[in-house]
Amino acid sequence: MDNTSRNFIENIIDEDLKEGTYEGICTRFPPEPNGFLHIGHAKSILLNYGLAKEYGGKFNMRFDDTNPTKEKEEFARSIIEDIDWLGAKYDKIYYASDYFDQMYEAAVKLIKKGKAYVSELSPDEIRQYRGTLTEPGKEDPYSNRSIEENLMLFEKMKSGQVEDGKMVLRARIDMSSANINMRDPIIYRVAHIAHHRTGDKWCIYPMYDFAHPMEDSIEGVTHSICTLEFEDHRPLYDWVVKETEVEHPPKQIEFAKLYLKDIVTGKRYIKKLVEDGIVDGWDDPRIVSLSGLRRRGFTADAIKRFIELSGVSKSNSVSDYAMLEYCQREDLRMGAPRYMAVKDPIKVIIDNYPEGKIEYFDVINNPENEALGTRKVPFSREIYIDREDFMEVPPKKYFRMFPGNEVRLMQTYFVKCESFIKDDEGRVVEIHCTYDPASRGGNSPDGRKVKGTIHWVNASTAIKALARDYENIIDEEKGVKDEEGNLNLNPNSLVKYENCMIEPAFEGAKAYDRFQFVRHGFYCVDAKESTDDKYVFNRIVSLKSSYKLPKQ
Ligand code: ATP
Numbered sequence: 200m201d202n203t204s205r206n207f208i209e210n211i212i213d214e215d216l217k218e219g220t221y222e223g224i225c226t227r228f229p230p231e232p233n234g235f236l237h238i239g240h241a242k243s244i245l246l247n248y249g250l251a252k253e254y255g256g257k258f259n260m261r262f263d264d265t266n267p268t269k270e271k272e273e274f275a276r277s278i279i280e281d282i283d284w285l286g287a288k289y290d291k292i293y294y295a296s297d298y299f300d301q302m303y304e305a306a307v308k309l310i311k312k313g314k315a316y317v318s319e320l321s322p323d324e325i326r327q328y329r330g331t332l333t334e335p336g337k338e339d340p341y342s343n344r345s346i347e348e349n350l351m352l353f354e355k356m357k358s359g360q361v362e363d364g365k366m367v368l369r370a371r372i373d374m375s376s377a378n379i380n381m382r383d384p385i386i387y388r389v390a391h392i393a394h395h396r397t398g399d400k401w402c403i404y405p406m407y408d409f410a411h412p413m414e415d416s417i418e419g420v421t422h423s424i425c426t427l428e429f430e431d432h433r434p435l436y437d438w439v440v441k442e443t444e445v446e447h448p449p450k451q452i453e454f455a456k457l458y459l460k461d462i463v464t465g466k467r468y469i470k471k472l473v474e475d476g477i478v479d480g481w482d483d484p485r486i487v488s489l490s491g492l493r494r495r496g497f498t499a500d501a502i503k504r505f506i507e508l509s510g511v512s513k514s515n516s517v518s519d520y521a522m523l524e525y526c527q528r529e530d531l532r533m534g535a536p537r538y539m540a541v542k543d544p545i546k547v548i549i550d551n552y553p554e555g556k557i558e559y560f561d562v563i564n565n566p567e568n569e570a571l572g573t574r575k576v577p578f579s580r581e582i583y584i585d586r587e588d589f590m591e592v593p594p595k596k597y598f599r600m601f602p603g604n605e606v607r608l609m610q611t612y613f614v615k616c617e618s619f620i621k622d623d624e625g626r627v628v629e630i631h632c633t634y635d636p637a638s639r640g641g642n643s644p645d646g647r648k649v650k651g652t653i654h655w656v657n658a659s660t661a662i663k664a665l666a667r668d669y670e671n672i673i674d675e676e677k678g679v680k681d682e683e684g685n686l687n688l689n690p691n692s693l694v695k696y697e698n699c700m701i702e703p704a705f706e707g708a709k710a711y712d713r714f715q716f717v718r719h720g721f722y723c724v725d726a727k728e729s730t731d732d733k734y735v736f737n738r739i740v741s742l743k744s745s746y747k748l749p750k751q
């Protein structure tokens with residue numbers, strides 16, 4: 200962060216430290232364990248963790264598990280895995296549910312101060328009494344109970360004598376406030392549901408706006424960073440902090456969410472894609488959940504770089520997925536070996552090459568990074584090339600293989616296409632070539648030029664694999680949603696190459712190993728479906744890009 204100008208949150212922290220408002224800083228990431236994390240959450244995680252690191256402060260990982268109706272252990276596990284993967288370090292995991300006692304005590308304190316009361320209005324009535332943006336709210340008829348009565352009724356709520364929805368505890372603030380959040384918000388409700396950590400101990404649970412500032416205060420969080428939609432809740436946050444008289448008041452700061460153009464990010468829509476069976480689970484490589492991105496082959500470093508480039512701001516904007524792809528290509532450019540893979544193979548027979556002979560070529564694994572060394576690539580009479588590198592009748596400017604044309608087989612020889620064979624359906628199944636032994640190494644023996652260079656894989660040593668090419672699940676021409684609010688799906692978001700032929704260098708590839716398939720793109724070994732018998736590769740990004748980094 201040193202070279203870029205400081206963002207507005209850093210400015211606030213600088214000021215707070217200078218003025219002595221805080222001696223050091225503590226931030227937190229507070230997910231609700233009710234779904235999987237996505238790339239937007241990565242922004243929040245890296246921002247909070249990055250600030251703690253930058254200022255030598257503390258970063259807390261905290262589950263905001265105050266709503267037992269929607270929470271699941273499975274989500275909690277996956278969230279931790281994602282945070283660890285991103286490299287955000289915390290010393291322990293905090294649980295909001297560990298503070299239920301303190302929250303309860305704080306609520307009692309509010310009642311004793313005359314700042315909270317038990318209401319018996321129904322949820323509908325509470326909504327009606329609350330008013331609207333243009334109309335003030337009406338006094339709750341229960342708001343003038345005595346402190347003793349409130350304490351007694353709150354105790355009744357807590358001890359299980361009240362049915363769900365029959366009573367709530369409300370903060371007494373201001374029913375005529377211009378800010379609806381301040382119109383006597385509910386701070387506790389009755390819910391006879393077991394909690395996955397506290398079991399049956401509680402049948403009252405705190406509401407988010409009361410619980411969150413309490414959690415922050417209890418942990419000594421100094422800067423409670425959240426997204427813009429909570430801006431209107433800040434007065435309530437401050438009210439809770441003030442009226443519960445916490446020792447070290449935290450400060451809420453809002454920033455703009457990360458949005459990606461034409462990409463489904465919202466929890467709600469991802470959930471729908473999963474439920475409708477359009478994708479295969481939350482970690483489908485087409486989804487920008489962190490588990491999906493990881494499975495697809497994205498690296499934590501690329502995501503970090505992307506988040507860094509997207510900046511921290513107070514106004515909403517939309518980022519480009521192409522920028523994420525750019526960061527990923529840059530991250531893999533040096534480190535990934537470049538091997539040959541033929542996704543849609545056609546057999547090529549080199550008629551004048553000796554039968555039974557096999558020779559090996561020393562090939563550099565990554566011309567941009569000598570440290571990756573070289574490998575031996577076998578070559579013999581029968582090889583595979585990609586279907587798209589052959590045309591029976593070539594259009595203009597097609598320099599790859601076609602009858603009568605000479606091309607360079609990458610690193611080996613010049614070959615000339617002499618004839619080809621089709622099956623009954625008219626599909627080309629075999630190509631016959633002759634090679635020029637004098638062009639060994641792919642060098643012209645007499646100065647004659649070939650315009651096309653294509654990759655290939657030796658047939659007798661090829662390994663058959665499955666390659667999966669992914670595109671946006673959304674049809675970008677049409678945009679995310681149609682007029683009825685349905686997602687515009689891209690029918691080509693997944694293309695499978697079942698007969699992908701890969702060279703022997705891939706042997707032993709393990710989950711998350713990443714390679715460049717020469718001329719095709721960067722691929723990653725699928726962690727879920729790849730086996731020793733059949734490798735499965737996911738395309739992370741193609742090689743092509745028209746993307747340019749925005750000027751800083
Ligand atoms: P929902 O999808 O229902 O909005 P959520 O994403 O807010 O849920 P939480 O578990 O409450 O889920 O989020 C944890 C934190 O991540 C919050 O502080 C939230 O503000 C932040 N966050 C969520 N989405 C984004 C985003 N797109 N960009 C940046 N931060 C985000």
Ligand code: MG
Pocket residue numbers: 231
């Ligand atoms: Mg939320």
